Amino acid sequence: MAEKSRAVLTGKHFMQGDIACAEGAIAAGCRFFAGYPITPATEVAERMARRLPEVKGVYVQMEDELASMAAVIGASYAGVKSMTATSGPGFSLMVENLGLAFMTETPCVLVNIMRGGPSTGQPTKPGQQDVMQAKWGSHGDYEIIALAPSSVQEIFDLTIEAFNLSETYRTPVVVLADEIVGHMRERVTIPEADEITVIDRKKPRVPPGEFASFKPDEDLVPPMACFGEGYRFHATGLTHDESGRPSTSSAEAQQKLVQRLCDKIRKNADKIVKTERTMLEDAEVAVVAYGITSRSALSAVQKAREAGIKAGLFRPITLWPFPDQQVSQVAKKVDAIVVLEMNYGQLVREVERAAKETPVIFLSKLGEEPHKPAEILQAMRRALQ
Amino acid sequence: MSEELHPFETFLRKEMIPHIWCDGCGNGIILNSYLMALKDLNIDFNKVVTVAGIGCIGRVSGYTKTDSYHTTHGRAVAFATGVKLANPELKVAVISGDGDLFAIGGNHFIHAARRNVNLQVICANNFTYGMTGGQYGPTTPLDAWTSTTPYGNVEHPFNLIHLAAASGAVYVARWTTLHVRRLTESIKKALQKEGFSFIEVITPCPEIYGRYNKMRTGIDMMNWFRKASEIRNYSDPAKAEITPERIVLGEFVDIEKPSFGRLLHGMTAKVQEKMKRGNR
Amino acid sequence: MPLKLWRKPLDADKIKVLHGEVYIIKERCKGGKGCNFCIEYCPKEVLEESEEFNKKGFHPPRVKDENNCVLCGFCEAVCPDFAIFTVEKNCEGGC
Ligand SMILES: Cc1ncc(C[n+]2csc(CCOP(=O)(O)OP(=O)(O)O)c2C)c(N)n1
Numbered sequence: 001m002a003e004k005s006r007a008v009l010t011g012k013h014f015m016q017g018d019i020a021c022a023e024g025a026i027a028a029g030c031r032f033f034a035g036y037p038i039t040p041a042t043e044v045a046e047r048m049a050r051r052l053p054e055v056k057g058v059y060v061q062m063e064d065e066l067a068s069m070a071a072v073i074g075a076s077y078a079g080v081k082s083m084t085a086t087s088g089p090g091f092s093l094m095v096e097n098l099g100l101a102f103m104t105e106t107p108c109v110l111v112n113i114m115r116g117g118p119s120t121g122q123p124t125k126p127g128q129q130d131v132m133q134a135k136w137g138s139h140g141d142y143e144i145i146a147l148a149p150s151s152v153q154e155i156f157d158l159t160i161e162a163f164n165l166s167e168t169y170r171t172p173v174v175v176l177a178d179e180i181v182g183h184m185r186e187r188v189t190i191p192e193a194d195e196i197t198v199i200d201r202k203k204p205r206v207p208p209g210e211f212a213s214f215k216p217d218e219d220l221v222p223p224m225a226c227f228g229e230g231y232r233f234h235a236t237g238l239t240h241d242e243s244g245r246p247s248t249s250s251a252e253a254q255q256k257l258v259q260r261l262c263d264k265i266r267k268n269a270d271k272i273v274k275t276e277r278t279m280l281e282d283a284e285v286a287v288v289a290y291g292i293t294s295r296s297a298l299s300a301v302q303k304a305r306e307a308g309i310k311a312g313l314f315r316p317i318t319l320w321p322f323p324d325q326q327v328s329q330v331a332k333k334v335d336a337i338v339v340l341e342m343n344y345g346q347l348v349r350e351v352e353r354a355a356k357e358t359p360v361i362f363l364s365k366l367g368e369e370p371h372k373p374a375e376i377l378q379a380m381r382r383a384l385q
Numbered sequence: 386m387s388e389e390l391h392p393f394e395t396f397l398r399k400e401m402i403p404h405i406w407c408d409g410c411g412n413g414i415i416l417n418s419y420l421m422a423l424k425d426l427n428i429d430f431n432k433v434v435t436v437a438g439i440g441c442i443g444r445v446s447g448y449t450k451t452d453s454y455h456t457t458h459g460r461a462v463a464f465a466t467g468v469k470l471a472n473p474e475l476k477v478a479v480i481s482g483d484g485d486l487f488a489i490g491g492n493h494f495i496h497a498a499r500r501n502v503n504l505q506v507i508c509a510n511n512f513t514y515g516m517t518g519g520q521y522g523p524t525t526p527l528d529a530w531t532s533t534t535p536y537g538n539v540e541h542p543f544n545l546i547h548l549a550a551a552s553g554a555v556y557v558a559r560w561t562t563l564h565v566r567r568l569t570e571s572i573k574k575a576l577q578k579e580g581f582s583f584i585e586v587i588t589p590c591p592e593i594y595g596r597y598n599k600m601r602t603g604i605d606m607m608n609w610f611r612k613a614s615e616i617r618n619y620s621d622p623a624k625a626e627i628t629p630e631r632i633v634l635g636e637f638v639d640i641e642k643p644s645f646g647r648l649l650h651g652m653t654a655k656v657q658e659k660m661k662r663g664n665r
Numbered sequence: 666m667p668l669k670l671w672r673k674p675l676d677a678d679k680i681k682v683l684h685g686e687v688y689i690i691k692e693r694c695k696g697g698k699g700c701n702f703c704i705e706y707c708p709k710e711v712l713e714e715s716e717e718f719n720k721k722g723f724h725p726p727r728v729k730d731e732n733n734c735v736l737c738g739f740c741e742a743v744c745p746d747f748a749i750f751t752v753e754k755n756c757e758g759g760c
């Protein structure tokens with residue numbers, strides 16, 4: 001119990017987003033962090049370096065992000081909840097083994113505190129430019145779960161959620177926060193340890209001789225044996241059958257595995273997806289925004305209402321799997337949609353796809369600050385014309 | 386019945402045997418030697434993790450009936466680092482190729498050696514990228530022919546012994562697959578050592594490297610090893626370069642140094658102690 | 666289980682030459698020109714190439730003279746395919 005209280009800093013705090021992220025991870029049971037310093041995610045690593053030894057965890061600073069992600073997968077297979085935190089340039093290196101984590105069904109969490117890109121871009125400035133990279137950045141077909149917090153409290157909560165989802169579905173989960181959420185300081189309430197839901201991976205229910213490490217249950221998720229537990233199993237990034245044996249030329253094996261791995265997320269999407277709807281009941285125009293931009297969107301919606309415009313806000317908390325149905329429902333009810341992103345047009349493509357005939361206006365913002373409420377208001381007016 | 390069973394039968398993942406390696410390939414000898422070492426030491430197979438990267442030799446992980454993991458190309462040592470730090474009770478061995486460990490994975494190798502992570506790394510050095518059809522790599526000798534050095538290799542190779550020693554490995558040895566007895570003894574020694582150990586195994590790839598370099602069979606290559614080998618235990622790693630005329634073998638480094646795990650977990654214990662006393 | 670006798674016995678009185686029985690798992694073997702390591706490196710020339718083909722089209726070795734086998738275990742150790750092993754011969758009635 002003393003152990004648990006050291007892990008969960010119950011109470012009210014005023015803390016930075018990156019710190020809250022680290023605290024969320026520890027509260028969720030994360031006991032291994034491997035990373036490489038990068039602005040604006042360094043504070044997550046620094047906090048973990050201080051905090052993990054206090055809870056008998058391991059912090060290791062690797063030689064690069066390729067190694068960090070590989071070590072995270074190794075630790076998870078050794079039975080320890082593990083994570084890393086990075087930003088764009090590091091994320092580019094991590095997507096290599098993000099694919100490996102997906103292929104070998106490794107629960108783990110990857111935090112990307114997004115800065116301005118491409119390339120080295122603007123290290124200290126916010127961005128939402130890695131949204132598509134999270135979904136498509138690693139080669140081959142894969143599905144990712146990605147969560148976008150919009151406040152310091154939420155980065156704490158969603159980091160816990162990320163671990164729980166990764167353990168439930170045996171899959172890597174990405175927290176896509178932006179530099180502003182990562183660096184701003186806000187009030188955070190950390191509940192009592194026993195009020196926090198912590199989910200652990202399913203374990204094998206049969207003895208070693210009968211166990212097939214990639215044989216799924218009905219929910220498409222296989223129970224997970226870890227190293228040293230006596231199952232003596234094999235895992236590989238090659239296409240494999242349910243026992244883990246490589247199958248490099250069977251079309252059937254390829255179809256079966258890739259389909260299941262993707263369906264594991266797709267078919268469970270309604271259980272995974274979280275969204276937030278504000279003033280949408282009678283709305284004629286909906287603003288779609290996530291992460292930090294959703295906050296200016298909210299004040300723009302409030303201003304619009306004051307000005308007599310029936311506006312509402314739809315905030316995807318889960319960016320991937322994309323909340324298709326939810327966006328479609330909103331689109332059916334409104335005359336127009338305004339999408340805000342701190343990039344040059346990424347998630348807007350998904351919104352357009354889901355919105356079908358409903359017109360979509362995109363408002364891009366690159367650099368220092370998110371969209372100003374006045375700009376958003378103007379866009380809403382334009383959309384309704 | 387038992388008469389017909391090979392003594393290593395239960396150490397092999399039977400559903401994956403026969404292995405994919407060519408006739409005359411030395412990779413099977415390395416696997417054989419590794420299993421012999423584990424068996425001789427009476428190590429609990431349930432507590433061993435065999436990690437490999439990508440390449441012909443990378444398939445070794447699948448054939449070994451321990452827990453095993455086949456990583457992406459080059460990342461075996463980094464993955465193994467995560468495993469070992471997360472669960473120090475496990476014996477974690479990495480068996481991989483010259484390309485995997487020293488081209489794409491070179492950075493991970495030197496840093497794991499520097500940190501002295503408690504890992505046993507075995508490199509199957511066949512002087513080439515076997516899996517992709519025999520291109521030159523970081524250990525291909527000068528002037529050698531490969532599919533991408535059609536006019537002879539103009540790059541200097543690594544001397545892996547020197548590299549490992551300079552990077553901080555506590556145990557460094559080199560043998561060929563012909564020296565399988567000594568290789569097994571070395572693997573046993575490495576498995577019992579605390580810290581980062583490295584064994585380079587010179588191994589025949591008659592199918593590709595041999596074919597390009599006038600050694601068409603495994604025996605041709607093994608006979609080259611026999612002719613060129615000189616055992617010079619504890620000689621200067623800097624002078625252990627491999628040339629067509631001379632392959633220096635032996636144990637080169639055998640020192641004691643606290644492993645990364647020991648230092649790390651020791652630090653954690655101190656933090657715990659301090660917290661118990663409440664003077665934070 | 667084969668004994669590990671590459672360590673030379675020191676005590677001359679106790680020297681007892683062991684004899685081995687050679688087992689060849691033919692279907693696993695990749696012998697022929699490509700391998701033949703066991704044949705080439707057996708110190709006692711116990712083995713030889715055969716004309717026989719296995720299912721994969723390789724020539725497994727054949728025992729030429731088992732009486733010469735001193736159970737050194739080298740064929741077993743150098744075989745890349747786990748296709749050959751030796752066990753101690755029961756020589757109670759003389760070999
Ligand atoms: C990132 C990446 N680049 C390239 C490859 C292609 N590839 C597969 S194996 C290999 C070389 C392996 O060489 P080595 O490690 O020496 O093993 P060998 O096949 O010689 O045993 C390469 C380049 C790959 N799988 N992944």
Ligand code: SF4
Nearest residue numbers: 406407410441515590
């Ligand atoms: S290509 Fe070379 S290294 Fe690969 S299996 Fe064949 S002989 Fe061995």
Ligand code: SF4
Nearest residue numbers: 694695696700703744
């Ligand atoms: S060493 Fe093994 S594979 Fe090679 S010929 Fe002999 S028995 Fe066959």
Ligand code: SF4
Nearest residue numbers: 707734735737738740
């Ligand atoms: S045990 Fe030794 S002597 Fe007997 S066949 Fe094998 S290699 Fe030859």
Ligand SMILES: [Mg+2]
Nearest residue numbers: 482483513515
């Ligand atoms: Mg090679």
